Amino acid sequence: MVRLLRPQQWLKNLLLLFPALLGGQILVKGLISQSLVPILAFCLSSSATYVINDIMDEERDKNHPKKHLRPLPSGSISRVVAGVFAFFLVTTGLLLGGWCGQKFFLFLLSYLVVSTLYSIRFKNYPVIDIFCISTGFVLRLIAGGIATGVAVSHWLFLNVFLLSVFLSTGKRLSESHALGGRAKEHRMSLAHYPKGFLEGILYMCGAAVLVTYTVYTLQKPNLVYTVPLCTFGIIQFALLANSGKSADPTEALLKNPAILLISLTWLVMVLWTLYG
Incomplete structure (x- = not known):
């Protein structure tokens, strides 16, 4: 059940803290505690979408070199139990979201709708699949601004949007390289990307980021002194994506020493610059 939740992916929900962190307000009294329920609401809701996605992909995942070990394709848990679990997660997440206010609830609901549509249909369409994943990051950012009462600047919005497209494209590119000729069997959208297309999008979005x-x-x-760190991180992630290694943003952060070190150094520099 814990594996079905994919708790390592909850790191993405820390994006809710970015408006306050980069706005210099993360240390305002009570702000972090105020953010705990909104983050929990997104953690439960995002886990629900992972369960739904696993239910939809169960048969296809059975033939995947790595995903066949997941709880559903491996037979560790039944579709019925997984479905009930997903319903519980969605309901609890929405109840917590409603407690956080109407605006926050609407963005959380939008996230659930987009993610569910992605799992059911949109992940099979090229470009649309990338934008669905990217939308999830942007909705987290805006919801975080609402939850903490910190406005999201236009440049921060653009940066997170382009970064999310860059990361999503890298994930697709790494899947394409890793699966080779079997890529379209496991992810239909990969069959529709012409050779070199994903690489071009990756480099274009990396530069725009x-x-x-x-x-x-x-x-x-x-903060301008953190730009070299970001440049290194962008290039390192592009290398991962082109090498066929896992370019899932969370896995790259947790398992790639270079990206983890750069990310922690960036965080320390931001904290020192804005709060030191």
């Missing part, structure tokens, strides 16, 4: 992040840091001058 660096431009928008640089402009964003100019509003907080001392």
